[in-house]
Amino acid sequence: MFPFKRNRRLRTSASIRSLVQQTLISPSDFIVPLFVVEGKGVKEEIASMPDYYRYSLDLLKKEVQLLWDMGLKSVLLFVKVPDELKDNKGTEALNNDGLMQRAIKTVKEVAPEMYVMTDVALDPYSSYGHDGIVENQKILNDPTCEVLAQMSISHAQAGADMVAPSDMMDGRILYIREALEEEGFTDKGIMSYSAKYASAFYGPFRDALDSAPGFGDKKTYQMDPANRSEAIKETLMDIDEGADIVMVKPGLCYLDIVRDIKNEVDVPVSVYQVSGEYAMLKAAAEKGWLNHDAVMMEQVTAIKRAGADLIASYFAKDVVKLIS
Numbered sequence: 001m002f003p004f005k006r007n008r009r010l011r012t013s014a015s016i017r018s019l020v021q022q023t024l025i026s027p028s029d030f031i032v033p034l035f036v037v038e039g040k041g042v043k044e045e046i047a048s049m050p051d052y053y054r055y056s057l058d059l060l061k062k063e064v065q066l067l068w069d070m071g072l073k074s075v076l077l078f079v080k081v082p083d084e085l086k087d088n089k090g091t092e093a094l095n096n097d098g099l100m101q102r103a104i105k106t107v108k109e110v111a112p113e114m115y116v117m118t119d120v121a122l123d124p125y126s127s128y129g130h131d132g133i134v135e136n137q138k139i140l141n142d143p144t145c146e147v148l149a150q151m152s153i154s155h156a157q158a159g160a161d162m163v164a165p166s167d168m169m170d171g172r173i174l175y176i177r178e179a180l181e182e183e184g185f186t187d188k189g190i191m192s193y194s195a196k197y198a199s200a201f202y203g204p205f206r207d208a209l210d211s212a213p214g215f216g217d218k219k220t221y222q223m224d225p226a227n228r229s230e231a232i233k234e235t236l237m238d239i240d241e242g243a244d245i246v247m248v249k250p251g252l253c254y255l256d257i258v259r260d261i262k263n264e265v266d267v268p269v270s271v272y273q274v275s276g277e278y279a280m281l282k283a284a285a286e287k288g289w290l291n292h293d294a295v296m297m298e299q300v301t302a303i304k305r306a307g308a309d310l311i312a313s314y315f316a317k318d319v320v321k322l323i324s
């Protein structure tokens with residue numbers, strides 16, 4: 001075939017390279033995770049996530065306006081709950097005037113069209129730092145699902161567009177879907193963390209929310225990083241139960257899973273590029289060991305190329321600044 005077929009012809013100039021480029025990154029690829037705290041005038045940098053902050057509601061407004069003006073159209077809300085409000089059942093999660101519920105309203109006040117997704121899980125509210133109700137050192141499945149369904153209703157009532165259960169209890173998508181339907185919230189979506197691995201890359205996030213598990217680990221509910229086929233089983237079950245969007249989490253180390261799932265399903269697939277992935281690049285760039293912007297773009301492009309339709313990423317603003 002050579003010399004008639006020379007693959008380098010399509011790489012000879014920037015123009016032809018851009019014409020044949022298969023994966024393009026745009027602001028609408030991203031969901032922006034936001035960390036919210038009580039207080040006034042608070043913008044606290046998270047120690048293990050340079051240039052990423054927790055905002056009190058007044059400063060959240062500015063941030064949301066900025067995101068909207070940048071063309072970022074979706075946020076995923078997380079709250080840092082004061083210790084004295086934590087208990088085993090996540091009672092505070094159901095407080096209709098709780099921080100999450102007020103955060104949802106705040107975002108909608110500033111940017112009514114901003115698509116608001118909310119974290120649904122017990123860990124930020126749990127005195128044990130676990131995603132479910134604890135009994136005798138065990139995480140109870142079905143009682144937890146009931147709380148998650150009530151929590152979802154509370155978020156929907158506050159104005160959330162989509163709930164994002166991140167807990168990995170079996171059957172919780174069905175509990176949530178049925179509850180939303182019963183309450184008349186037929187348009188509210190569910191983005192299921194359907195294939196969430198028990199990953200060490202979540203470390204900085206647990207600093208951000210002070211939500212590290214108080215005993216044991218999350219291996220009885222999150223998936224074993226060694227496993228591949230159960231990711232498909234988990235995802236197909238969640239779609240059957242009523243998930244509108246499914247997710248693989250973390251990102252980079254799990255792109256084989258992303259492709260497996262993309263080949264199997266007909267709903268949008270999201271990927272969560274998690275806090276540890278963010279921290280690794282920030283740290284290496286700070287040391288001058290990696291080119292931050294080039295590696296960041298390579299990473300998000302690889303995630304999308306693998307099959308992600310959406311990316312939840314702490315890099316969203318950095319990416320949009322770079323490409324616009």
Ligand SMILES: NCC(=O)CCC(=O)O
Nearest residue numbers: 166201202205274275276
């Ligand atoms: N439920 C949300 C997370 O666990 C986020 C993890 C991360 O960003 O490390």
Ligand SMILES: [Mg+2]
Nearest residue numbers: 168169170234
């Ligand atoms: Mg599951």
